Amino acid sequence: MTPSPITHYPSPRIAVIGAGVIGAAVAFRLAEKGVPVILFDRSDPGRGATAASYGWVNANRKLLRAYFDLSLAAMEEYRRLAWRLAPAPWYHVDGNLIWFDDPARAAALRVNVQRLQEWGYAAEWLPASRVLADLEPGLAFRAPDTAVAWFPAEGWVDAPAMTRRLAQGVRNAGGRVLTGPEREVVDIGAENGRVSSIVLRGGQTIPVHKLVNAAGPDASRIAAMVGRLLPMAPRPGLSVRAEVPDGSDPLRRPLETDHIAIRPDGPGRVLMALPLDAEVELDDAPAGPVTLDAPLVSQVLAWGVEVLPALAAARPVEALVGVRPIPADGFPSVGAVPGRPGYYEAVTHSGVTLAPLISRSLADEILGQAGNPLLRPFRPERFESA
Numbered sequence: 001m002t003p004s005p006i007t008h009y010p011s012p013r014i015a016v017i018g019a020g021v022i023g024a025a026v027a028f029r030l031a032e033k034g035v036p037v038i039l040f041d042r043s044d045p046g047r048g049a050t051a052a053s054y055g056w057v058n059a060n061r062k063l064l065r066a067y068f069d070l071s072l073a074a075m076e077e078y079r080r081l082a083w084r085l086a087p088a089p090w091y092h093v094d095g096n097l098i099w100f101d102d103p104a105r106a107a108a109l110r111v112n113v114q115r116l117q118e119w120g121y122a123a124e125w126l127p128a129s130r131v132l133a134d135l136e137p138g139l140a141f142r143a144p145d146t147a148v149a150w151f152p153a154e155g156w157v158d159a160p161a162m163t164r165r166l167a168q169g170v171r172n173a174g175g176r177v178l179t180g181p182e183r184e185v186v187d188i189g190a191e192n193g194r195v196s197s198i199v200l201r202g203g204q205t206i207p208v209h210k211l212v213n214a215a216g217p218d219a220s221r222i223a224a225m226v227g228r229l230l231p232m233a234p235r236p237g238l239s240v241r242a243e244v245p246d247g248s249d250p251l252r253r254p255l256e257t258d259h260i261a262i263r264p265d266g267p268g269r270v271l272m273a274l275p276l277d278a279e280v281e282l283d284d285a286p287a288g289p290v291t292l293d294a295p296l297v298s299q300v301l302a303w304g305v306e307v308l309p310a311l312a313a314a315r316p317v318e319a320l321v322g323v324r325p326i327p328a329d330g331f332p333s334v335g336a337v338p339g340r341p342g343y344y345e346a347v348t349h350s351g352v353t354l355a356p357l358i359s360r361s362l363a364d365e366i367l368g369q370a371g372n373p374l375l376r377p378f379r380p381e382r383f384e385s386a
């Protein structure tokens with residue numbers, strides 16, 4: 001059936017464009033406040049950058065103090081969101097381990113741990129022997145006297161599962177979740193300079209009062225629809241899910257070492273990712289699935305086996321390239337945009353960590369309340385309008 005060109009819904013209505021972890025969280029916060037919200041995605045919830053995310057919840061390498069403070073507050077906000085949505089089997093706080101054999105990286109880690117300790121972050125050193133005895137008996141350290149940085153307050157999230165749960169929460173609270181290729185937003189209408197409608201690929205025009213751009217790596221395209229320039233510096237990343245055949249759990253918590261980061265991914269599964277600063281060329285790789293026999297997937301698994309020998313029996317079950325949605329200066333762009341009434345942005349790297357805080361603050365702002373002051377340095381107005 002051809003959709004009617006105009007569909008009328010009760011007004012005022014708020015649209016959230018993008019059902020990744022950020023958009024799903026924003027829509028959930030609005031829906032639970034009784035706001036008539038519609039969450040749009042051209043795909044299913046959690047299939048964009050969120051699908052490939054390593055999901056490490058942390059404030060570990062946030063060198064700018066304001067960004068560190070924001071991330072630390074987001075870690076705290078996670079607990080409240082998980083309580084709100086309990087049971088939350090997608091959320092885990094079992095600490096994180098980092099060590100490097102490369103001398104330069106080991107030295108940088110020492111500097112980072114010192115900084116984090118001075119900033120009051122939970123960070124300490126454990127000898128490898130203690131890690132093996134108390135935390136991770138399955139690890140293989142190259143040197144028995146390796147010093148391991150231990151961050152007990154950090155965690156990880158199964159971001160696609162969390163996103164699906166948030167989308168379900170939107171529906172449960174009376175909001176709508178409209179997904180599929182026909183629901184791709186292709187244009188935004190304005191009346192008297194104010195956002196007034198969105199146009200979907202399927203041909204529908206939906207009147208809206210306000211809209212949130214949570215389109216992740218495609219956020220600049222949505223911004224352009226309201227005549228705004230949102231410069232982005234997206235970076236691709238690879239993650240590989242693997243299964244251990246006997247269903248054992250070879251790892252209890254995330255770790256990062258020279259070439260690779262590995263975390264549990266549910267019973268009998270791990271997720272391996274290339275760290276953000278990995279010197280592996282991915283720039284030409286399109287977002288989406290990678291064939292499991294690709295040389296890079298084998299290389300990732302080999303790096304995993306070096307650290308966690310039990311992975312010798314593992315087989316990769318999914319490999320994904322995801323594009324990190326990074327605004328050009330590396331920091332989030334969150335909030336209303338001066339001169340674009342009704343238009344809001346929620347675009348960020350580290351979106352898995354930040355989603356609980358950004359969504360809470362943005363929902364408050366959209367409803368006319370004060371947002372979280374920690375977001376003040378990360379307002380969209382620092383980027384010029386086109």
Ligand SMILES: Cc1cc2nc3c(=O)[nH]c(=O)nc-3n(C[C@H](O)[C@H](O)[C@H](O)COP(=O)(O)OP(=O)(O)OC[C@H]3O[C@@H](n4cnc5c(N)ncnc54)[C@H](O)[C@@H]3O)c2cc1C
Pocket residue numbers: 017018019020021022023024040041042043044045046047048049050051052053054055056057159183184185186214215216217218222236237238239273321322323324325346347348349350351352353354
């Ligand atoms: C490999 C990798 C590792 C990462 N590791 C971490 C980590 O350890 N910790 C952390 O905190 N963060 C991490 N990140 C970053 C984090 O995953 C992202 O910041 C977060 O997932 C962004 O979520 P999002 O909802 O903004 O974007 P997305 O998940 O990309 O969602 C955007 C959605 O918008 C939809 N969309 C786009 N355009 C339109 C349109 N026109 N109409 C309708 N729908 C549209 C897309 O289909 C998509 O579903 C990582 C990212 C990658 C790729």
